[in-house]
Amino acid sequence: xxxxxxxxxxLSLLVGGAGTLAVLPVAFVxxxxxxxxxxxxxxxxxxxxxxxxxVPPVVTGWVLLLAFAPNGPLGEPLxxxxxxxxxxxxxxxxxAAAVMALPLAVRAIRLSLEAVxxxxxxxxxxxxxxxxxxxxxxxxxxxxxxxxxxxxxxFARALGEFGATITFVSNVPGETETLPLAIYAALQRPDGDxxxxxxxxxSVAISLVALLASEWLARRAGRGVHVL
Amino acid sequence: MSFDVDVTxxxxxxxxxxxxxxxxxxxxxxxxxxxxxxxxLDMIAGLLRPDRGHVRxxxxxxxxxxxxxxVPPHRRRAGYVFQDARLFPHLDVxxxxxxxxxxxxxxxxxxxxxxxxxxxxxxxxxxSGGEARRVAIGRALLSEPDFLLLDEPLSSxxxxxxxxxxxxxxxxxxxxxxxxxxxxxxxxxxxxxxARIVRM
Numbered sequence: 001x002x003x004x005x006x007x008x009x010x011l012s013l014l015v016g017g018a019g020t021l022a023v024l025p026v027a028f029v030x031x032x033x034x035x036x037x038x039x040x041x042x043x044x045x046x047x048x049x050x051x052x053x054x055v056p057p058v059v060t061g062w063v064l065l066l067a068f069a070p071n072g073p074l075g076e077p078l079x080x081x082x083x084x085x086x087x088x089x090x091x092x093x094x095x096a097a098a099v100m101a102l103p104l105a106v107r108a109i110r111l112s113l114e115a116v117x118x119x120x121x122x123x124x125x126x127x128x129x130x131x132x133x134x135x136x137x138x139x140x141x142x143x144x145x146x147x148x149x150x151x152x153x154x155f156a157r158a159l160g161e162f163g164a165t166i167t168f169v170s171n172v173p174g175e176t177e178t179l180p181l182a183i184y185a186a187l188q189r190p191d192g193d194x195x196x197x198x199x200x201x202x203s204v205a206i207s208l209v210a211l212l213a214s215e216w217l218a219r220r221a222g223r224g225v226h227v228l
Numbered sequence: 229m230s231f232d233v234d235v236t237x238x239x240x241x242x243x244x245x246x247x248x249x250x251x252x253x254x255x256x257x258x259x260x261x262x263x264x265x266x267x268x269l270d271m272i273a274g275l276l277r278p279d280r281g282h283v284r285x286x287x288x289x290x291x292x293x294x295x296x297x298x299v300p301p302h303r304r305r306a307g308y309v310f311q312d313a314r315l316f317p318h319l320d321v322x323x324x325x326x327x328x329x330x331x332x333x334x335x336x337x338x339x340x341x342x343x344x345x346x347x348x349x350x351x352x353x354x355x356s357g358g359e360a361r362r363v364a365i366g367r368a369l370l371s372e373p374d375f376l377l378l379d380e381p382l383s384s385x386x387x388x389x390x391x392x393x394x395x396x397x398x399x400x401x402x403x404x405x406x407x408x409x410x411x412x413x414x415x416x417x418x419x420x421x422x423a424r425i426v427r428m
Contacts, residue, residue: 119310119312119314120314120316120317122270122275122301122314123308123310123314123316124316124327124328125274125275125300125301125302126273126274126275126301126302126304126306126307126308126328126368127302127327127328127367127368127371128302128303128305128328128371129302129327129328130300130302134302137327138316141318142317142318
């Protein structure tokens with residue numbers, strides 16, 4: 001247990017923010033493939049992406065542990081080429097958060113991509129816009145509220161991540177001890193009541209602010225768009 | 229030769245196809261609903277790929293399956309006015325008009341001539357059907373197309389608006405001097421606006 005709540009809050013925001021930033025581009029590409037692609041094995045691909053949502057988080061954490069262990073298939077090259085290890089590090093906590101948030105982010109972005117009227121894209125093409133410009137100026141702005149929704153969900157999920165994190169990177173105060181882990185640790189102590197109350201209140205406050213902020217952003221971005 | 233079109237396409241079990249070569253500048257494609265007129269426009273604009281055949285406009289080959297020529301839609305310079313205006317909902321009227329514009333200076337005169345100059349700061353959802361269509365025509369003209377494709381430009385207009393729209397198209401036809409292919413199911417409309425009628 002770290003002394004004081006602010007280091008815990010700061011670490012949680014760092015892990016949640018980094019996890020969200022890391023998952024968004026990956027989620028967008030996967031959502032795009034699922035929304036637009038027609039290929040054999042698509043349902044299986046979809047199911048694989050959704051796995052972290054249904055598998056016990058402890059199992060996801062264990063798989064990450066196997067993969068990123070010093071002699072694991074991902075951990076070994078990471079260590080050898082970049083001298084980086086994720087075990088017992090906040091970066092590992094961010095990876096766990098990102099993996100757990102992936103299905104939620106993919107789902108939100110995919111729904112908004114499917115709602116984009118493709119006839120608008122073809123109109124842009126006839127007006128001289130190539131594929132990239134059409135994507136940048138039509139597709140992306142029209143699905144932007146969904147990307148924001150995906151980011152909010154991912155951040156909320158990352159902030160609350162417990163099982164995969166504690167399994168993968170353990171509870172290291174100051175390094176991997178995010179809000180839920182700190183709350184759990186405090187609950188184990190006879191004198192932990194006060195700190196539990198404070199951490200729980202902060203968790204609720206952060207989640208509420210994140211939700212309101214994304215709603216506000218979606219409204220701003222959605223001006224002129226019938227999405228919300 | 230303004231339009232030289234010979235295409236077929238299988239769509240959901242039905243065959244869509246048409247073959248015509250026109251010297252006249254304004255051509256009407258007439259036929260009942262569901263016969264595939266819009267699909268023909270889409271093939272000319274490059275939004276659909278014909279199974280076989282070719283499209284040439286003003287002597288320029290846009291697609292020729294046998295010769296493996298296929299110009300991508302954004303290089304065909306088609307001024308396509310869709311039946312549903314397809315204005316971009318996240319851009320105001322001004323930015324819609326300028327989306328494909330080559331010369332911004334042309335915005336003012338074109339907006340003036342289409343009577344949409346007072347709408348520039350509005351959002352598409354705040355436009356009436358007729359206004360949206362005029363903006364769509366303006367957007368197509370501002371992209372400085374080599375030819376015009378108009379899909380049922382007069383449908384869903386009441387008789388008074390219809391006459392107004394008809395005059396507008398006549399004005400566009402005569403002022404731009406561009407090859408024009410108009411899709412309609414109304415024979416009278418076709419006869420008034422176009423020198424050549426192709427039936428599907």
